[in-house]
Amino acid sequence: MADADQIHRGRKFDQVLEGARMIFLRDGYDGASVDDIAKEAGVSKATLYSYFPDKRLMFLEVARTECQRQAEQASETIDFSQPPEVVLPQAAEQIIDFMASDLGQGIYRLCVAEAERFPDLGRAFYASGPQLVHDKICAYLEQSVARGELEIDDLDLAAHLFAELCKAELHAKLLFGMSCCSSLDKARVIKGAVEMFLARYGKKRA
Template identity: 85%
Template sequence: MADADQIHRGRKFDQVLEGAREVFLREGFEGASVDDIAKEAGVSKATLYSYFPDKRLMFLEVAKTECRRQADQASEAIDFSQPPEVVLSLAAAQIIDFMASELGQGIYRLCVAEAERFPELGRAFYASGPALVHEKLMAYLQEAVERGELVIDDVDLAAHLFAELCKADLHAKLLFGMECCSPQEKSRVIRGAVEMFLARYGAKRS
């Protein structure tokens, strides 16, 4: 059984991971071949397999690393002192962009397909992906509550609800392979998610 404990770190680990990232982002999980990843990373297949004995584990590690990278970039790019409608709009855009990306779709399909045989894949990704975003969103919402900008009794639930609002219309279309996620469609969902969230939790609600 594939397990994250089978990943071995060594001198060329980061080099292999960066090569895998480039190929997975370009080709997706199914389209990426081990040969292409080894070539992109500039290593032999033997070296690649010494670090990652399973392509699933490699993809999971890339996804986890990319989630952390994007979460860090979002934290640096977003001014959390701005009003909730500004911060939440930017956060929604980050959530939607990842959900609609090749990487986001690939890890979702992989975790669902392997849920019974390799449940640790999904658990590991959730801990470093959705759970990380959830924690950062909760931290912001709590700060906004303390500033009097939002009125929230259950910050944990509110953060989950906001993430789900960001999936409206788009997630189902992505799941079933329908054309979607144009800039106009994304803007529509972002605007609707933020407006609905603030209608429920905004400090000025009646």
């Protein structure tokens, strides 16, 4: 049975989900206890388990809704009618901020750790997180090409490359628990990612 089919919705579902979100953001996946989640949500453990059979599925649903929320926030805060020099740094900042967050790191580690036993977990997260980001970047790049601001033959590849440029240095350091992602670290990577992307795909001027 697919992971999504094991989640049951009811009157207190949103209440439970919000409680789980608060605890996961505070304690991370490993540190979060079902007792604390039930207490934060104001429900019994029996009620909690009636919606989510295990903590892993609860975390996945929190991750899915949080990714959607951030994608919607990006749509509201970024003016996609602006040129790449304006839009791409803002998009890069949002990608890095989520990647560096406790939730973002927890999702990544959980998906990697559970990939063999629960392949649906990784696929579900990818669809609700990275795929959403990818689709939005693709759509923007297509508009920018139509406006004559960029020259891109393969929009799909270009969107993937931009996301990977935003991870330069920071992603590996986060995985190994090294200190990074200060405001200076982020600014350095964002500047380099945008400059490299535009050097490859920016409109060549005579």
